[in-house]
Amino acid sequence: MSEKLLEVKNLKTSFRIKDDYYAAVDDVSLSVNKNEVLAIVGESGCGKSALAFSIMGLHNRAKIEGNILFKDQDIANLSISNLNKLRGKNMGMIFQDPLTALNPLMEIGDQIGEALLLHNKDLSKTKRKEKVIDLLNKVGIPRPEHVYEQFPHELSGGMRQRVVIATAIANEPELLIADEPTTALDVTIQSQILDLIKELKDDMDAGIILITHDLGVVAEMADRVAVMYAGQIVEIADVHTLFEKPLHPYTRSLFNSVPNTAQAKSKLHVIQGIVPSLQNLPREGCRFSARIPWIDASAHEEHPELHEVSSGHFVRCTCYKHFDFPEGSSKEEQHHGIS
Amino acid sequence: MIDMWKFTLRRILIMIPQIILLSILIFILAKMMPGDALTGMIDPNVSPERLEELREKLGWNDPWHIQYADWVGGLVQGDFGQSFRFKMPVTELIGERIVNSFWLSVATLIFTYLIAIPLGILSGRYNDSLLDQTITGYTYLGFATPLFIFALVMLWVFGFMLGWFPTSGSVSPGSEPGTFAYVMSKINHLILPAIAMALIATVNTVQYLRSEIIDTKQKDFILTARAKGASESRVYNRHILRNSLLPIAAFFGYEITFLIGGTIFVETIYNYPGMGLLFFESITLRDYSVVTAVVLLFGVAAILGALLSDIILSLVDPRIRIK
Numbered sequence A: 001m002s003e004k005l006l007e008v009k010n011l012k013t014s015f016r017i018k019d020d021y022y023a024a025v026d027d028v029s030l031s032v033n034k035n036e037v038l039a040i041v042g043e044s045g046c047g048k049s050a051l052a053f054s055i056m057g058l059h060n061r062a063k064i065e066g067n068i069l070f071k072d073q074d075i076a077n078l079s080i081s082n083l084n085k086l087r088g089k090n091m092g093m094i095f096q097d098p099l100t101a102l103n104p105l106m107e108i109g110d111q112i113g114e115a116l117l118l119h120n121k122d123l124s125k126t127k128r129k130e131k132v133i134d135l136l137n138k139v140g141i142p143r144p145e146h147v148y149e150q151f152p153h154e155l156s157g158g159m160r161q162r163v164v165i166a167t168a169i170a171n172e173p174e175l176l177i178a179d180e181p182t183t184a185l186d187v188t189i190q191s192q193i194l195d196l197i198k199e200l201k202d203d204m205d206a207g208i209i210l211i212t213h214d215l216g217v218v219a220e221m222a223d224r225v226a227v228m229y230a231g232q233i234v235e236i237a238d239v240h241t242l243f244e245k246p247l248h249p250y251t252r253s254l255f256n257s258v259p260n261t262a263q264a265k266s267k268l269h270v271i272q273g274i275v276p277s278l279q280n281l282p283r284e285g286c287r288f289s290a291r292i293p294w295i296d297a298s299a300h301e302e303h304p305e306l307h308e309v310s311s312g313h314f315v316r317c318t319c320y321k322h323f324d325f326p327e328g329s330s331k332e333e334q335h336h337g338i339s
Numbered sequence B: 001m002i003d004m005w006k007f008t009l010r011r012i013l014i015m016i017p018q019i020i021l022l023s024i025l026i027f028i029l030a031k032m033m034p035g036d037a038l039t040g041m042i043d044p045n046v047s048p049e050r051l052e053e054l055r056e057k058l059g060w061n062d063p064w065h066i067q068y069a070d071w072v073g074g075l076v077q078g079d080f081g082q083s084f085r086f087k088m089p090v091t092e093l094i095g096e097r098i099v100n101s102f103w104l105s106v107a108t109l110i111f112t113y114l115i116a117i118p119l120g121i122l123s124g125r126y127n128d129s130l131l132d133q134t135i136t137g138y139t140y141l142g143f144a145t146p147l148f149i150f151a152l153v154m155l156w157v158f159g160f161m162l163g164w165f166p167t168s169g170s171v172s173p174g175s176e177p178g179t180f181a182y183v184m185s186k187i188n189h190l191i192l193p194a195i196a197m198a199l200i201a202t203v204n205t206v207q208y209l210r211s212e213i214i215d216t217k218q219k220d221f222i223l224t225a226r227a228k229g230a231s232e233s234r235v236y237n238r239h240i241l242r243n244s245l246l247p248i249a250a251f252f253g254y255e256i257t258f259l260i261g262g263t264i265f266v267e268t269i270y271n272y273p274g275m276g277l278l279f280f281e282s283i284t285l286r287d288y289s290v291v292t293a294v295v296l297l298f299g300v301a302a303i304l305g306a307l308l309s310d311i312i313l314s315l316v317d318p319r320i321r322i323k
């Protein structure tokens, strides 16, 4: 069995808005093993970043409940100073937008070097520079000596993302969280960056949480996939199972909204509306039911739980059994199917 | 570094048309002012013919471009004309006052930043705390208080009632220039006006710095720094402060402009012999050659302030250097 690196148990992350707390992450449980890529997919606003930030301890005014076990140590509410011993060393993070993720006033070399300096005070200045140059080479940046002294605005988006990656992997972290690392980049650059991440993963034997809303990326990179909707995981399985036998209606809708799998737009079972904002989430009942109004209200579960349907394949709610979702069926047909 | 020099050179070249434009504007304004120094100041027994003769002799009846050329020609040689009230060259009149105003401005700037930087940082770092609310309260009060009223109150309380500071002049009469006592007396004379001005001037900078810090705190690269494992103090010192103080450097030029306005009130109230007081007196006495000279110098100071701002900014902001 592979070694468990991270285990998140019943995580709930709530933000205070006016005088109330609203959960952006609700009852999320997942685990990541060494040398494994767990992809997290879901629409924008479903809480993917909130989840990643909770693991990294980057929320400054959120209520975090549940457990985040990193190598058996609960880091869910660890003090900043203890957290800082892990962040940047044992766990690294790659952010979505490389244009804003770097300090505009600091030389590239210093920004990467800072990650080294913070976790190894004894490293001499020359040694540190050598290591930074090595890192720049490793992430595929040409003329590293020159780039070392450049400022972020002098580099392209793709190059900046390589710098961000170099910073994240400077201390060879065991866990790497990549929050939509290619969303802000051109398509051609995207695949280069993904290849790089894959290469580094094999190199470092790290566990990776890859957040994305691109199923193509998932297919290419992931070992396992968790699908999130409105702060909750609605389905989690290994990548083959999920692609071959998606069960939750939301997962199915994700597959159907990928343009090349949809033969004809009119034939999609259309998921209505958008992810509700935090304050507008239904307080009880299933968070998703409102988006498939063509399904009979009585068919929904009151408190959908995650059920293990086969080894390692969890689906929130069992009511999917009541629905027959023939491939490419229209919503009218479906409605007909359940009633 | 080469970029840096290019930038500075280009920036200095931009000043030339600015200053020419300024001089033309001031010249036109001076010509448009009603009457001239001869109108009110001279013995009423002097006949109008004699006045006309004087005007002719002074070149005041020449076409405007000749007058302008004469005026600029004089300026370039440091000749600002004659003050009718003081019966001496304007250049001589300005000499000592400009030095007084310079030191008053320097002292004000020092006090301004001494107050603004810590208050702005505290207010921004602990935003929405009681401390922040107190500091913000002070800035609102500062915005609402006219400088001349505040300066008067300060003068009354610390000058007259408590007697801690002198109430007029720039140095005690009888002090020997060059002695330690002379320097101390000079400093003693400018502390109160400088603090009065700084306490009002600083509120802009406090608010500006506060909002810059609150803004920078939420930037993505701060998350990157935290994700690297940087401690809170390092995050503040290395990442937030540098990036927030940068726009303050850009604000410096504006500060100079405020100072120029401020010295007019404060020097008048504290009877401090500087450019502001000279300006006020010359306006009321229609000593126009002095007024034009002072306005011109104020304008040049504002332009230089903006230049200084830009140079400081280009030194600290790599993004500007390249452009």
Ligand SMILES: Nc1ncnc2c1ncn2[C@@H]1O[C@H](COP(=O)(O)OP(=O)(O)O)[C@@H](O)[C@H]1O
Pocket: A015, A016, A024, A042, A043, A044, A045, A046, A047, A048, A049, A050, A051, A276, A277, A278
């Ligand atoms: N600091 C915060 N305060 C309040 N609400 C937040 C905060 N961060 C995120 N949210 C809300 O939480 C929800 C999830 O956001 P996020 O995790 O950024 O989504 P995703 O990364 O999946 O696009 C959104 O509704 C967002 O508005």
Ligand code: SF4
Pocket: A249, A286, A287, A288, A289, A290, A292, A299, A300, A301, A302, A304, A316, A317, A318, A319, A320
């Ligand atoms: S109750 Fe079950 S079937 Fe109904 S929307 Fe929720 S998850 Fe889907």
Ligand SMILES: [Mg+2]
Pocket: A048, A049, A050, A179, A180
């Ligand atoms: Mg996100």
